Amino acid sequence: MSLTAQQADRVLRLFHVPSLTADQRIGAKCSWCTIPLNERTGRIDLGGAGAWTPHACTTCYDARRTWLDTYYRWLDHTRTCHACQRADRCLTSLGHRVLYLAALGQVDRPLGDCPTCRHPIQPGDRFEPRLSDGQSGLIFGHTHTGPCPEAAVNRHP
Numbered sequence: 001m002s003l004t005a006q007q008a009d010r011v012l013r014l015f016h017v018p019s020l021t022a023d024q025r026i027g028a029k030c031s032w033c034t035i036p037l038n039e040r041t042g043r044i045d046l047g048g049a050g051a052w053t054p055h056a057c058t059t060c061y062d063a064r065r066t067w068l069d070t071y072y073r074w075l076d077h078t079r080t081c082h083a084c085q086r087a088d089r090c091l092t093s094l095g096h097r098v099l100y101l102a103a104l105g106q107v108d109r110p111l112g113d114c115p116t117c118r119h120p121i122q123p124g125d126r127f128e129p130r131l132s133d134g135q136s137g138l139i140f141g142h143t144h145t146g147p148c149p150e151a152a153v154n155r156h157p
């Protein structure tokens with residue numbers, strides 16, 4: 001599965017939080033970093049109509065585009081790699097993980113909870129992407145790889 005630019009666009013629009021300010025709702029300021037948008041910052045249309053026309057600066061948009069791209073590349077790998085399906089150590093997966101965590105660090109998103117142990121996944125844990133269908137679209141989640149770490153189970157959030 002590869003991600004088209006159109007699909008990526010649709011996904012990135014779902015990132016909006018309902019708490020946008022008036023300036024953000026009309027696209028005068030970036031939906032994510034809140035800088036005033038102009039020719040220099042770029043002004044990327046995130047969809048919407050009427051009084052709801054959120055836009056983003058090029059830096060924020062590209063960071064999220066990269067995050068999504070690294071997520072899908074890693075996910076593609078884990079779905080077809082025999083080592084990954086056995087939860088064995090896999091160097092290719094490790095490479096994807098490094099790129100993914102670097103991209104994730106630029107978009108300020110948590111890894112979320114592991115669907116198996118229901119505890120928050122930490123960047124140091126062994127984990128992999130887990131894509132699922134939610135009520136309002138795809139959920140770009142993660143799951144521990146192999147047995148969930150004891151530390152996660154005993155960790156108190």
Ligand SMILES: [Zn+2]
Nearest residue numbers: 030033057060
């Ligand atoms: Zn921005």
Ligand SMILES: [Zn+2]
Nearest residue numbers: 081084090093
């Ligand atoms: Zn692998």
Ligand SMILES: [Zn+2]
Nearest residue numbers: 114117144148
């Ligand atoms: Zn877990």
